[in-house]
Amino acid sequence: MMVLFVVLLCASPICFGSNPTNPANRSWSGFERKFLYVVNRRDKEGLLKLTPSDFFDGGGGDTAREWLGEMENERVQRFGARKSIWTILAKSIRKTYQKRDRVGMIYRQTRDDKFYFEYGPHRGWCFAGCVGD
Secondary structure, X not given: OHHHHHHXXXXXXXXXXXXXXXXXXXXXXXXXXXXXXXXXXXXXXXXXXXXXXXXXXXXXXXXXXXXXXXXXXXXXXXXXXXEOHHHHHHHHHOOEEEEEOOOOOEEEEEOOOOXXXXXXXXXXXXXXXXXXX
């Protein structure tokens, strides 16, 4: 019984996505660099290219373009501080952790629980949206 427990414990990182040879893990650093480049340049069109068509704005029903427009037009109080959305995005992506949901979708969520990024085998990583309340 103890041997089975040890085998399962050792195999769990492979099953839950922390395997460094996983395509999602290999491609994350490249996506992160691209995302930070776009965010640091405050490139609205570049950021929109990194979002999927089903971007989740946290529950309001906006598209990625509408959400970003709203966030740019006001100092963002929604995320607990009066900072620009670009500053909040740049700070948040530096601290993420990987998860896998029940249907096998791989995604990363920021440690501050503000945003998440999804991985699809045919499209790679994308900025999928805000974490809902």
